[in-house]
Amino acid sequence: MASVEIPDVTVIIGAYEAMPYLIPCLESVEAQTLGADRMEIVAVDDGSTDGTGEYLDEFAARSKVRTRVVHQENSGGPSKPRNVGLDMARGRYVFFLDADDYLGTEALERMVAMADRNGTDVVLGKIEGIGRGAPKSMFGRTLERTDVFSSNIKMTLSAEKLFRRALLEKHKLRFDQQLYTGEDARFTLEAYVRSAGVSVIADYVCLYIVRRDDGKHITQSGSYAMRFDSAKALMDLIAELYPPGEKRDELMIRPFVITLLPQFDHRWLKAAAGTRRDKLDLARPLMEKYWTPGVARRLKVPERLRMHYVAEGRADLLENHLTFLQEKKVPEVIRKGAEGKPYLGYPHFGDEAAGVPAEMFAVTVSEWVDGVRVTAPRGAAPQRAVPRPSFARRVVRKLRRMARGALAGRRPARS
Structure with missing residues (x-):
């Protein structure tokens, strides 16, 4: 004692x-x-x-x-x-x-x-x-x-x-x-x-x-500008502690996912035009300094795309992506190459005019798409732990798929 x-x-x-x-x-x-x-x-x-x-x-x-x-x-x-x-x-x-x-x-x-x-x-x-x-x-x-x-x-x-x-x-x-x-x-x-x-x-x-x-x-009352300040402080610390490389990229996941991503979610769609521009302006120096291919590979596809559009200052593509997510649409899983490398068909996949690199759509960490786990080819990138949905959630998803299938089966054939 x-x-x-x-x-x-x-x-x-x-x-x-x-x-x-x-x-x-x-x-x-x-x-x-x-x-x-x-x-x-x-x-x-x-x-x-x-x-x-x-x-x-x-x-x-x-x-x-x-x-x-x-x-x-x-x-x-x-x-x-x-x-x-x-x-x-x-x-x-x-x-x-x-x-x-x-x-x-x-x-x-x-x-x-x-x-x-x-x-x-x-x-x-x-x-x-x-x-x-x-x-x-x-x-x-x-x-x-x-x-x-x-x-x-x-x-x-x-x-x-x-x-x-x-x-x-x-x-x-x-x-x-x-x-x-x-x-x-x-x-x-x-x-x-x-x-x-x-x-x-x-x-x-x-x-x-x-x-x-x-x-x-x-955390309930602070302005959004404070969130960018806190993201910068954490990113700067990580850069002080580790040189560019795997360890730095691994830790950078935290400020990107927890602090920056929420600034560019469905609420961004509802924000005034000035607030949208301001958030992109606040994010720009952070993206220029710390957004790397190593960080990008460690994110799920919908997360990565949001950050890519922020990094590129593409408010138009970000709006399209967030609208797709808000409408709860499900991206198509597209497999390419001999290994069947998976890509997720979010808006602008394969759209040459938009100019989004195909790798932005590639699955590099395991993620769930409409109740199905999609896994990257072995050795594609470091894996980030993704918790499996609860048993109850999996049952609900299965019932929804069965209901959609039954509904499709009852629809009259087109003449």
Whole structure:
């Protein structure tokens, strides 16, 4: 058991206008099986006016968990509160907990045990969304030790993980206070890369992430320009860590798929003309610098085509592609060559006037087309893990195909 002076875990909570979400958040820390004598809380009230600061003071006065509260002027984002908390932390490990989320009862005990057993520096605990989605692809099974290239952990870069504090201090890792969204992605990815190993707990829900009804969470309220800033910050970090090549391309998947692609989805079709142009302008320098054939080969065809059209500044082709997707049309699978190399017949495949290279339509990672898995020829490109649809979803797809077939069979023959 850790001494009073050095707790096992410092839970760092940055809180802004967090009521009433803060109440179950703090209750979940108090309820930890790790024990009050093995942890501490550092809570930073970031200029709240809704009673958040007062509640933190009341909690600190009565809780068995040692709690220190800092009151500061509003900083505009989560970075400064986390940095203040990290500077004050005394634990062997730190866990950054958002004030509107809460922990599973055994979360910290399991995470500390995992890190101590394996000597790993970062521990990811399974996440469940409350009123919102949650990352899943990296939680297929528990991993005692892994890294950023041997698993899909790069696809979850939120800060709500257990970090060995010695790692953060050794590399002087702090959150970028110039970023107001995506600041945790840069921090967490660097921690992954610098670490002596990462562990994944997949058999117990450690963290529940909550959708706020008031829309005050930064990921709900931030402008789209912030998303491009965060994409640039992460891409620049990856370029600092790795020279051009396979490793850089592999990590670049994350900012392209998670940050840039959503800026060019069905909502782009509905946006005003000025917003469309602005997004293409914001993306242009990133595409020029970091969009490479290696990154392109690692994406599914519909993802790759969207990014290709953005890179080329082809708003017309992007609009055609997004309209095809929005109408839920299914591309034809076209096989060419002796090996039957598969291509997907999205708009402008084979259209010489459009000038889109055929390789943009080639299947290079396994993907599902109308319930059928289409796989690239062996050795075509590095494969990215694609989760198989659930049994229920496969049954629904099969029933839909059967229904379409039955309907076709009932149609009268044309004269």
